[in-house]
Amino acid sequence: MVTDSHSPSRRPTMTDVAQRAGVSLKTVSRVVNGVQTVDPEMAGRVQEAADELGYRPNFAAAVLRSGARTATIGLLIKDLRNEFYATIAAAVADVARANGFQLITSYSGENADDELEAVQDLCRRRVDGLLIVPTSGDHAGLQKERDLGTPMVFLDRRPEGLDADAVVLDNFAGARAGTGMLLDEGHTRIGILIDTLRMPTMGERLNGVRQAYTDRGLSFDESLVVHNVATPDKAAKRMETILAAEQAPTAFFCGNNRSGVGALRTLWAHGRTEPLVCFDDFHLSDLMPRPVTVIGYDNYALGALGAELLFRRIRGEDFESQTVVLPTRLIRRGTTTDAPHPTSPVNQPTEGIQ
């Protein structure tokens, strides 16, 4: 039953089918593509021959000759284990599927060079469009590819040095509202944990924090900002130090869910009750063992809107480059209990967590 499945034997071609069915190449083409009128009897013979041989049309050859689209889009994205990116990828996959396109998911790399290389590879493969969740801060190198006819839409971050569409979050307003809430609760020393400012999103969020102070005529103490908190582990460790210090902050603002989760762990471990606001919602945030306020948004919409925008370009619509800004909103999450302190607060952190 199992034939020699490991032989690299050439797949049958249209010519093979034509020979077997005793018809011309073109007739096979017509039958396979289901267009035009073909004599039913003949069509049957062709279909039979094709089935017997296990004929599968070579899509790339058809595209090459006909000049049709490859019906493929590319997505450059970082780490699918991070739910932020995974949700975007899921949205893009859904839209691609709805349009009958395949999706090539490629890693966006660490810097502008990696990114450019990935884009160029996808262009060699003649993708019809590109969705990019950028890592690097310079996209000027991509201008050429776009000019060459590959539309691009940027997700989560605006393109820099490049004229292209984008869908981003309102980082500034979100951070401003979150910080404002803490200030309005009477906190004036708010510890800020952010990832590197090389991510413009972080800069926007930090500016939102500053603006909340300004809004209220308060001055912001920049020394309360802790930079380069890239992982939950780092956040947890930095929090240990911060909490031990004199004049520790009375509330915390975390620039993303990674730092938020890490900070939460340490606060929980020490039974601390300082309020925490965290940019990005996350799975199960509602079941956290203590309150946490998140700055949430529609993550799936970010990916879906970006993909829709891309397909408009692919369909040939011509319009000025546009940037869609998605709103955020404050959501109270986590649980509250009567217990002032956990009995056995420290637990093995979940493995493989972002």
Place this chain on the structure above:
Amino acid sequence: MVTDSHSPSRRPTMTDVAQRAGVSLKTVSRVVNGVQTVDPEMAGRVQEAADELGYRPNFAAAVLRSGARTATIGLLIKDLRNEFYATIAAAVADVARANGFQLITSYSGENADDELEAVQDLCRRRVDGLLIVPTSGDHAGLQKERDLGTPMVFLDRRPEGLDADAVVLDNFAGARAGTGMLLDEGHTRIGILIDTLRMPTMGERLNGVRQAYTDRGLSFDESLVVHNVATPDKAAKRMETILAAEQAPTAFFCGNNRSGVGALRTLWAHGRTEPLVCFDDFHLSDLMPRPVTVIGYDNYALGALGAELLFRRIRGEDFESQTVVLPTRLIRRGTTTDAPHPTSPVNQPTEGIQ
């Protein structure tokens, strides 16, 4: 600066570059591919012409003529928002990248027909191999594609009606150990929440549960099994009914993390302390507001091992179809507090949760 980026103008070809550089087509080919010796002066001229035109080799055309691989693998997978699948996808993406391959991620669909269709589309695109996280229970239709020369590796579920490699979890042993733990703690009425038995993985897990009873000479009450609990919401609702019943179970076993999370929510909302064992670990399980024991495993390894296996096939290695079974282990997660009951236990569940 921005040239007419929306014109569907043909991308330049090798012939265009050759003309501009005043050399033959073949010379351009040699320069572009960086093989063979070409006069440096000439190579420079060619490179210059290529850069000026923004020439990008047409990868598909090269593959067509040379018969080389497409350097592409396909991944059929369901929902990337589910961290189980997202982790597998991340692992596969990493291995593909390490091998210089691109990855087409396609939806595996709802049934055998969708699945077959997706596979056939990928075969038309001549992917060099296929990773499949199956949804359907019949893969006989894929045999032909495999015989035609496309190697396949199944992830999480064994292929049915098809001779192919697979990487799966030891569902039986995991469920047996988890249930055994509860039985050894003295529980005899354990409520079982599982998804549909049409998923063989669920059947294996349920059999593991039964075996744990058998191991101890206990008889298992099949009426304690709740079927078709597919989402956290469903699990939460079913738990309401179960807890309200007379002779409610004194402990719970959930067949996957979706039902586990849902059950956890309801238990927590009611301040119930019945122990809960859940197949699948999940993000932040360590911070759940009450204890939970998970049956964990190396999810990333599942994807990575599968991809490695596939690449061995792609490289032409010939060996008997093999199934790798990954071990599981019990892990205590969640937090414990002195508080017998939460004050405000019911909270808005996290949005967009799997």
Place this chain on the structure above:
DNA sequence: ATGAAAGCGCTAACAT
């Protein structure tokens, strides 16, 4: 070291 011709698998444009 460079180039001309043929052809990968398919479809477009023309016959018939």
Place this chain on the structure above:
DNA sequence: ATGTTAGCGCTTTCAT
């Protein structure tokens, strides 16, 4: 309704 010819963009083979 069916077939023939040419050629998509590239690499191979074989000259030179």
